[in-house]
Amino acid sequence: GTVRKAIPTTAPTSCPEGMVGVAAESGGFCIEVERSLNGDIRKAEKACAMAGKRLCQANEWQHACEQARNGSLPLKDIIGNWEWTGSYAKYDVGTAYFSNELRSILLGKSDCQTQYLYPSWREGPFPGRCCK
Numbered sequence: 001g002t003v004r005k006a007i008p009t010t011a012p013t014s015c016p017e018g019m020v021g022v023a024a025e026s027g028g029f030c031i032e033v034e035r036s037l038n039g040d041i042r043k044a045e046k047a048c049a050m051a052g053k054r055l056c057q058a059n060e061w062q063h064a065c066e067q068a069r070n071g072s073l074p075l076k077d078i079i080g081n082w083e084w085t086g087s088y089a090k091y092d093v094g095t096a097y098f099s100n101e102l103r104s105i106l107l108g109k110s111d112c113q114t115q116y117l118y119p120s121w122r123e124g125p126f127p128g129r130c131c132k
Helices: 041-050 058-069
Strands: 019-022 029-032 037-039 083-091 101-107 115-119 126-128
Touching: 019 058, 029 058, 037 041, 041 083, 041 126, 058 083, 058 101, 083 115
Parallel strands: 083 126
Antiparallel strands: 019 029, 037 126, 083 101, 101 115
């Protein structure tokens, strides 16, 4: 038989410099305290990858945002501008040519939950932060 391992939901105790640990039901992770990149989605993904990190998934970003809003995390500028996430959603634009278009999920303009579905093919100079 195989041994089942539990996913730790606690915040990691050691994160790379400039990052803090976040506790989450889906598993703890590290997130950058400050936005570290600006550009389109491909530049954002590449910047994180080159640093040995990745763009935060939308649910991770939301967990970190909520904890920052209640004072549990020292994240800077988490609200006030759209930020890239590594998550995508299908968006039906209602035409035969573009139905179920894949769009990037951006978060953070006015709260921790509101999403902006941005066309993945379109350049957009939005900031972002990486997770690990």
